[in-house]
Every structure is written in C-alpha cells, then in structure tokens.
Amino acid sequence: MKIESTSQLANIIRTQIDSMRKAIKTPHASSLSSKKETTKTKKISSTKEKKDLGNLIVQRVAGIPVEDPQRRRKAFRVFLESVLLDELGDRLIADPRFFRMVEDIQNQMQADQELAPVIEQAIDLLLTPSSSS
Known part of the structure; x- marks a missing residue:
C-alpha cells in the first residue's frame, strides 16, 4: 500500500472524528483565537505526522500473515486503531476500553x-503491496 493512500484514508477518519467532536461541544468565543493560532502550528507539523502515521499503518498491516483468514478485518482494525490513537492520544493504548471501543466502531462501520x-475498498488499498517494496 502506498503511504499517500493511507494518509487519504486517515484524513477521512479524522474528518469524521472532527465532526463528532463538533457535535459534542461547541467552542467558546475565548477559545477561538487560541484555536486559530494552534491551527497554524498543526498545519506545519501535520504533513510529517501524516507520513509517520502512514508508515506505521503500512508496517503494522505488513505484519499480518497473508494466510490469516481474518487478515482483511485485522488490516482495517489496524487502520482504525492507528488513526484513533493518533487523534485521541497514545495514552489510550493502555486502556482496555479503547480496544472495545475500536471493536464496536469497526462492527458498526462494517454493518452499515x-x-x-x-471499507472494502479501503481494505483493498491497505493490503495492496507498495510499488517501492
């Protein structure tokens, strides 16, 4: 899989997470100016972070054995876990509730x-070997 494709998929999930966050809470006027300042900083570092996230996803998916009958499901789960941890914070990796949440999200998404x-197209992209390999 190409890192650019991984980044595009991650952006889709990020957009969904941002939408959920906005629906849960609306920003106060005092936080708007600080939000504008942090947006500039985030844009500068986001390209490198996206590439790092893409590399991480590619490496983790490559570690799933080809003969594993659950390979497709596991590949998408790796993607979801990686994007959610990137968005919500790595500290969640120690929380067993995080993994239950990921399982619930994956089940709901795949049932839709x-x-x-x-999702099937995304999984195909995740499992497509990179041309640079």
Missing part, C-alpha cells in the same frame, strides 16, 4: 450498508 463497500 453504505460504508461497507467503501
């Missing part, structure tokens, strides 16, 4: 008739 084909 509209999302299922998109």
